Amino acid sequence: MSHEPIVSLRHVTKRIGRSTIIDNLTFDVPQGEIFGFLGPNGAGKTTTIRMMVGLMSITQGEIIIKGENIKSGFEQAIRHVGAIVENPEMYKYLSGYHNLVHYARMVPGVNKERIDEVISLVKLDKRIHDKVKKYSLGMRQRLGVAQALLHRPSLLILDEPTNGLDPAGIRELRDxxxxxxxxxxxxxIVSSHLLSEMELMCDRVxxxxQGKLVDVKGIQEFMSSATEQxxxxxxxxxxxxxxxxxxCDMDKVREAKAVPDGLELVAEREHIxxxxxxxxxxxxxIYKAQPQRQSLEDRFLEMTGGGQNG
Amino acid sequence: MGSLILNENMKLYRRPRTWAMLGFMVAIVLFLSIMDWYHNDKRTEGDEWRNVVIEEKQQRSEILNDPKLNEENRSYNEQRVAILDYHLEHDIRPEEGTMWDAINGTAGLTILITLFTVIVAGDSLAGEFSGGTIKLLLIRPASRLKILVSKYISMLMFGILLLLILFIVSILFNGLIYRFGNIDLPLVMVNTEGEIVERNMVATLWKTYLFNGVSTIMFVTMAFMISSAFRSSAMAIGFSIFALFAGTIVSEVLQAYEWSKFILFSNLDLTQYLTGRPYQEGMTLTFSAVVLSAYFILFNLVSWLVFTKRDVAA
Structure with a gap:
């Protein structure tokens, strides 16, 4: 596996009218990782993804996917990408199978065997010949994943992939x-505004x-910096x-009070x-002593200024 | 490109809506043919057609005797009389009472073809936006231009299919009603020079089809442009159908102005050159062809620019 980044964003800016939606984004996505876009609603996650797949034009800067510029070499660059942008909206009047045939025809080299392979991969074998309008949301999500994987992409972009999935579905997707x-x-590359999900799923976020890059970090770095606190x-x-x-009498305890679950105490990890x-x-x-697992969230809110946007 | 057209056709013909349109086309051809046959003056069917022609000739002569008759009516009635004479002299029966009468009548159904093709075209592009499927369609290694062209071609193919259905169903059904009698009957008509000529019936029929097809193509192109600009099927279908019906009125109202010959609607009906009565003095088939081409290029340019340049948001 080479260590060349699969996606590079260089000074990517998107302006619509006078407002700057995306402001000078520069970062690399390393190969073979699950990379998360994290941010409150309206932070520019979806816009960035839309620019990466060519649905939106880039005002300034460039996006390189596997060495190909998405602007000038669109057909070459997009060949390596499978994506779901927001909800996987399919042709409802077609069967799941014909939806896949539709997308398969658009990329050279996807044959019938590959379609069948992808169908069993997402476990839609039994219902694939039903019309999509009869599918549940979870099934549509799986069909969405299937169409994204058809042409064996090197890069999979999923915009809010867990929207509408039940916990079992989320776990399945994660695995x-x-x-x-x-x-x-x-x-x-996945985008989400849900931290708990990203924490479990991503290698790096x-x-x-507000359209600006706050930080790029490995999830471990995130966690360890949180645990030091x-x-x-x-x-x-x-x-x-x-x-x-x-x-309350102990010096090492900074704060202690009774809460419905038991006693809550604030102290340094070392002193516990x-x-x-x-x-x-x-x-x-003592029956139980458990750290509160909201540290990442707290840090996130800290970084994004209280998360006033949700 | 071929596979993109296959895709568009799959999306078109795997919808019940499309088959309802095709079925309706067949049904209305059958209905009109039966009505035409049912209300036919039965005397025209046998050898009595001469009496019917002579009767009509007498009526027209009486009209022509009226000194207050205006210029337009006079020339029309004179033409009719000349044609009726030709029928009698050359022993060629008129189309009335043969399979050709109803077949020529159903050629007017090309407006239905325009209507259906406009509906399908308006929805083909805008439907991808309203259904959200455009997001998955455009993130493939196929340029937006290719996708637009493939949709356009599949629409034209749908129009041609409707035309073939119209032709085949109407020939077969009317042929069966009249047991394919007088199948080689020529069409007697007045050409643009005012001479009376015999023409092959099927060739003339296809000429009418194709001339009407030009207007279908223009309306489909217009629907496509609106569809790409506003991304709303309702808007595209609504505006195009409005134009389809209001266009004639607009060109009639503006007929007095000389510039009105540059309006799209004044040039759409190319059959005006078949009958030799153009919308304005001095207009020729070439003139209309140039004007229509200009509109055609303009519409397509707008569709293409808007569709390929604009962001797909929301």
Whole structure:
């Protein structure tokens, strides 16, 4: 696997009228990763994706996909891309199969075997000859993934892929994307405004805010920087009142209060074992001690200025 | 390109709507033919056609005797009388009472072809936008121009299909009603020089079809342009159908002005050169061909520019 980026954005700017929708985006998407676009609604995720697939013109700058400029070499560049932009809207009056035949005809080298292969890949075998209008949302999503994978793209772009999927569907999609990147070396770009999802799915995330790039980071870096910080823990201890009293007396505890789930305490990660040991020494029984997992979200909101846009 | 046209055809012919149109076309041809046969003056069918012709000639002569008759009516009636004389002299029966009468009558159904093709064309492009499928269509290694052209070609093919259905159904059905009698009957008509000539019936029929086909192509191109500019099927179909019906009125109202010969609608009806009565003095087939080509290029240029340059948002 080469380490050349599969997608490069260079000073990409999009202006509509006087307003600047996308402002000078520059970053690379490395090969074989799941790369996330993260940002509140209206941050420019979809616009960026639309420019990457040629649905929108680029006012300034350039986007290079596998060495081909999407503007000047559109047909060459787009050959490597499979995408779902927003909802996978299909021809409802056609069967799922004929929808796939339709897209297969548009790229040279996709034969009937490949269509069948993709159908079984997304597990639509039984319903593929039904009309799309009879499909559930989840089935449409899967058909959307199927059309994106038909021509064996090197780059898969999914705009809000988990919209409308149930938790099982999201999990399935996640596992499937992992499989694609691991076994076939496909690079996946996903956009989302849901952090918890991105955290589980992505190797790296680019954070967008009002058309500007805030940061690009590996998800591990994100997580570790979060864990270094002072965190909030929930403790289930008995007797609770005695425990709360003890916690309030400890120097290492910055804050402690009773919450419906138990006791909430704020302290540095390093000090937690000692705090718990102190409690146990006082014959307080501890059933559970759990860090609050909202750290990434907090960090995200911090970076994007409180997430006032949702 | 071939596979793109296959795609467009698949999207067209796998919709019940399309088959309803084709079925309606067949049904209306059958209906009109039956009505025509049912209301036919039965005397014209046998050898009595001479009496009918002589009767008509007498009526027209009486009209011509009226000194207050205006110029237009006079020349029309004189032409009719000359044609009727020709029928009698050369022992060629008129089309009335043969299969050809109804067949020529159904040639007027080309307006239905225009209507259906405009509906399909208006929806072909705008439907992709309103259905959201345009986003998946344009992210393939096929340029927007190719996609536009493939849609355009598939629309023209649909128009030709409707025309073939009209021709075949009307020939077969009327042929069966009249047991294919007088199948080699020539058409007696007045040419542009005012002479009476015999013409091959089928060739004349196809000439009418093709001349009407030109107007179909212009309306489809217009629907396509509106479809690409506004991305709304309702707008494209609505405007084009409005133009289809209001166009004649517009050109009639403006007939007094000389520049009105440059209006699209004044040139659409090319059969005006078949009958030898152009919209304005001095207009020729070549003139109309040039004007129509100019509009054709303009419409296509607008469709192409708007479709290939504009962003696909929302």
């Amino acid at each position: 499937y994307l992992r499989l694609l990147t691991r076994t076939e070396g496909i690079t996946v 680019a954070i967008l805010q 002072v965190q909030t823990y929930i403790i289930d201890a008995s007797p609770a009142e005695q425990a709360l009293g003890a916690l 074992p000692e705090i718990l040991a102190d409690l146990m020494r006082l014959n307080i029984r």
